[in-house]
Amino acid sequence: MARATGRAIAALVLLVGGSSAFAADVAAGRAKALMCQACHGLDGLSKVPDAPNIAGQTESYLALQLAAFKAGTRKSETMNVVSSTLSEADVANLAAYFSAIEIKVVKIPGE
Amino acid sequence: MRFHPKVTVVLLALALAPAASNAAELETLSAMHPTSPIDWPTIPQTGAKADQVKQNLSKIKLPPGFHISLYALVPDARHIAIGPQGIVTFVGTRKTKVYAVTDRSRGGVGDEVKEFAPTLPKKIPNGPCFSKDGFLYVVEQNRVVEYPAAEFFYESPDVVPNAIVPEGELIPKGEESYNHTARPCRVGPDNKLYIQLGQPYNVPGKDKLGMYTKLGIGGIIRMDRDGKNREVYATGLRNPVGMDFNPKDKSLWSNDNQVDGMGDDQPPGEMNRIEKGGLDFGFPWYGGGRVRTNEYKADTPPAGVVFPEVEQAAHAADLGLMFYTGTMFPEKYRGAIFSTQHGSWNRTVPVGARLMVTFLKPDGHVAGKSEPFAEGWNDNGYYLGRPVDVAQMHDGSILVSDDLVGALYRIWYDGK
Numbered sequence: 001m002a003r004a005t006g007r008a009i010a011a012l013v014l015l016v017g018g019s020s021a022f023a024a025d026v027a028a029g030r031a032k033a034l035m036c037q038a039c040h041g042l043d044g045l046s047k048v049p050d051a052p053n054i055a056g057q058t059e060s061y062l063a064l065q066l067a068a069f070k071a072g073t074r075k076s077e078t079m080n081v082v083s084s085t086l087s088e089a090d091v092a093n094l095a096a097y098f099s100a101i102e103i104k105v106v107k108i109p110g111e
Numbered sequence: 112m113r114f115h116p117k118v119t120v121v122l123l124a125l126a127l128a129p130a131a132s133n134a135a136e137l138e139t140l141s142a143m144h145p146t147s148p149i150d151w152p153t154i155p156q157t158g159a160k161a162d163q164v165k166q167n168l169s170k171i172k173l174p175p176g177f178h179i180s181l182y183a184l185v186p187d188a189r190h191i192a193i194g195p196q197g198i199v200t201f202v203g204t205r206k207t208k209v210y211a212v213t214d215r216s217r218g219g220v221g222d223e224v225k226e227f228a229p230t231l232p233k234k235i236p237n238g239p240c241f242s243k244d245g246f247l248y249v250v251e252q253n254r255v256v257e258y259p260a261a262e263f264f265y266e267s268p269d270v271v272p273n274a275i276v277p278e279g280e281l282i283p284k285g286e287e288s289y290n291h292t293a294r295p296c297r298v299g300p301d302n303k304l305y306i307q308l309g310q311p312y313n314v315p316g317k318d319k320l321g322m323y324t325k326l327g328i329g330g331i332i333r334m335d336r337d338g339k340n341r342e343v344y345a346t347g348l349r350n351p352v353g354m355d356f357n358p359k360d361k362s363l364w365s366n367d368n369q370v371d372g373m374g375d376d377q378p379p380g381e382m383n384r385i386e387k388g389g390l391d392f393g394f395p396w397y398g399g400g401r402v403r404t405n406e407y408k409a410d411t412p413p414a415g416v417v418f419p420e421v422e423q424a425a426h427a428a429d430l431g432l433m434f435y436t437g438t439m440f441p442e443k444y445r446g447a448i449f450s451t452q453h454g455s456w457n458r459t460v461p462v463g464a465r466l467m468v469t470f471l472k473p474d475g476h477v478a479g480k481s482e483p484f485a486e487g488w489n490d491n492g493y494y495l496g497r498p499v500d501v502a503q504m505h506d507g508s509i510l511v512s513d514d515l516v517g518a519l520y521r522i523w524y525d526g527k
Contacts, residue, residue, distance in 0.1 A: 034492045038456035042493060047515050049187070049205045049235075050289040077290045077313050081372035082457050 024059075025089075029097025032090050035082065036098075044101045050078075055101040062095035136231050137256075137274055145269050146230040154210070154224040156184055164518055167495045171487040173522065176441075179485060182521040183212045183221030188512040190295050190353075190431065191502040191519070192239035192247060194262040200502075201227055201239040201247060201261070202512060202519065205293055209236045209249055211265045212519065219508075221519060228258065228270040237293035242302070242336065250294040250306050253287055254278040255338065275304075275338030282328055286311060291350040291368075295431075295500075300361050303333045309350035313371050314395050314406045329394060331365060331385070345385050347392035347416065349399075353432040353500065359446060360475045362386050364420070366429035366450060369399025375458050378402035380423035382432070382450065382469065382481065390417050399425070420477050427463030428453035431500030437507025440524050446471060449509060450481065451498040454489060464488040464497050466511060466522075485511070485522060 033042055041047045044055025054062060068074035069083040070091070086094070139146060155161075164181050171179050187204035194200065200212040200221060209228065212221035235252040242248070247261035255276035264270045291309030299305050310319075310329030323329050327343035331351065334341040345365070354365040363385040369378045378399025383392055396412035398404040400422045423429050432450040447470050454464030465486035470478040488496040497515040504510060508523035 034461060035457065035459055037494060038454060038461070038497070047497075077288075077311070078371070078456070081313060084372060085459070 024092040024096035026093070026096045026100050028089075029093035029095070032086075032094055033097055036094065039078070040098075044098045044103075054098045056103040057099055059095045059099035062098055063091055066091045066094065134278060137272055137278075140228075140231055140269055140272050141274070143271055149229055149268055151225065151229055151268050154184055154186065156220075156222055156224065160184065164516055167516075168520065170490065170495065171485055173485050176526040177485075177522060177524050179520050179522050181220075182510055182519040183224050184518050185210045185212060185221075185224055185512070186517040187514050188499065188517055188519055189293060189514055190238045190240075190500045191510055191512050192241045193502050193504060193510070194247075195241055195243055195245055196262050197505040198262045199265055200510065200519070201241075201249075201265075203237045203239045203249065205235050205237050205514070207233050207236070209233060209239060219521065219523075227261075227265055228272065229268050231256075231270070231272055235289075235292050235294075238295040238306075240296040240298060240304075242298040246336065248275075248296050248298070248304055248336075250281075250296045252292050252294075253281045253284070255281060255296075255304070255306070257336070275336070276334075281306075282308065282326065283322075286322075286328060293352050295353055297354055297356065297363075298336070299333065299363070300356055300358075302336065304336050305331055305333045305344065305354065305363065307331050307348070307351040307354055307365065309348075309352065309368075314398065314404050320395070331363070333388075342388075344388045345390055345392065347390075347394050347413075348383070349394040351383075353430045353450065355433045355448075357434055357446075357471075357475065358436055362475060364432055364434075364448060366423075366432050367392065367394070367399075367419075368428055368430075369394075369425070370402075370404055371426065371457050373398060373402070373405075374425075375460070376425050379419075379425055380427050380429045380452075381419035382421040382423060382429060382448075382477075383417070384420040384476065385417075391415065392417050392419075421469060421481050423452070423467075423481060424462050426455035426458045428455060429467075431498075431502075431512070433501050433503060433509075435503060435509070437503055437509075439507025441526075443470070444468065448481075449484065449501045451501055451511065453499060454494055454497045461489055461492050461494065464494055466498055466501060488513075 039048045039051035040054050046053050069079040185202045189203045192201045202210045208226050211227040213223040215223050236249050238250040240248050247258040249256050257273040257275045288311035290311050296306045308328050330346040330348050331344045333344045348367045350368040351365045365383045367381040391413050393416040396407045430451045430453050435444050435447050450467050452463035452465050455461050466484045467481040468484040469481040472478045496513040499512045499514050502510050511520045
């Protein structure tokens with residue numbers, strides 16, 4: 001099971017890496033992220049109660065979710081609308097930008 | 112630790128059924144029984160964040176003679192209700208808390224900010240509003256709670272609540288959503304409670320329309336202040352999040368947020384004039400102004416649809432709205448409408464994040480388009496703040512809430 005999962009992740013990473021014929025551009029992602037900031041913040045930290053923190057999130061996960069919102073296979077009244085205008089390059093750049101934000105856990109309850 | 116026997120029973124019941132709603136605390140508090148003591152901190156009002164916010168406010172442009180300052184740091188600040196006695200200002204959030212802001216020094220700042228009624232759990236308590244005789248109403252996701260004499264009882268963590276619309280009875284459970292669930296309220300000149308109800312979708316499916324129209328989802332409902340005699344007052348709205356009555360002619364004005372995903376520059380946002388009950392404002396046949404939605408393009412809109420009084424910038428997110436009745440501001444602002452634009456979330460280049468003013472003619476209709484009154488929170492597409500609501504203080508100055516920064520700002524005029 002674990003090996004199968006590992007293989008699946010490897011395959012996904014290959015898929016994401018392989019689907020873009022260009023290098024993801026963090027600076028272009030940051031410029032595009034102005035359309036994300038109202039909910040997720042330019043710092044990737046949630047600004048509204050119904051949006052998650054995405055700062056430092058795994059790049060491949062972000063790219064996969066954006067693609068799923070765009071394809072409509074993951075449902076969200078807001079994200080389906082926003083992602084519909086994103087190009088393949090935008091998706092890669094945004095995933096690169098938000099994943100590149102460095103975050104640090106300061107306190108864990110009970111520790 | 113001493114527990115009231117009833118509280119113990121209730122707590123046990125809660126422990127056995129952790130998924131239970133907030134009914135237990137409501138029952139205990141409604142019976143005027145105290146709950147156990149809680150940690151009840153105040154929100155810090157000084158430090159690096161306050162300093163930064165004050166510095167950002169220097170970028171806000173206002174007409175000559177007007178000034179803006181930080182009134183209070185209030186986390187997630189949404190809609191505002193100023194107490195009729197001038198003692199406390201209540202601020203709703205889209206999370207789980209309502210805040211009470213008190214100007215203890217009587218110096219024009221809300222120097223004490225605490226959670227209101229912390230022993231009563233709340234769900235998306237976005238919309239507080241007051242009756243003239245001091246009853247506070249808070250509209251939540253799916254409940255409406257009345258707090259009698261809130262301006263006096265708020266000093267205790269246990270405030271007597273009265274659920275005039277019990278949990279689950281504002282809308283059907285199955286229609287609960289997070290989206291479009293910020294619900295403002297007003298007590299009207301007829302002494303009835305008016306509530307704006309957004310509908311959950313970008314554009315709802317046709318299977319939902321009959322039920323939504325019947326219940327006033329995507330519209331405005333009104334009821335007696337005890338929750339009885341609920342009726343639908345206006346339909347054909349999409350996500351109205353701000354309204355006020357014109358004290359001159361009793362017409363109700365409501366902003367409405369329009370359809371997303373139709374491009375950067377359409378459809379327009381709306382400011383509507385609701386002259387009387389029973390009117391239809393055109394959604395979902397129209398997605399904003401006279402722009403037809405793709406989903407209902409082939410359908411014939413209902414007869415007599417009322418189009419907006421003002422078409423606003425597309426996606427600017429027009430929220431809070433109030434009629435200015437004070438005397439502090441110059442003559443031309445008296446009787447005018449102040450309203451906010453929260454700022455777009457789905458435009459490639461953000462628009463909005465400002466305070467607008469709309470002037471009216473003697474016949475009660477607008478004299479022209481809404482004009483920017485305070486702007487600068489949209490700093491070349493980067494938000495320094497996102498205004499939500501606007502409310503008038505007793506001295507005629509106005510408060511503006513900002514849920515991005517988590518703050519209330521005060522705007523005043525001295526002509527200098």
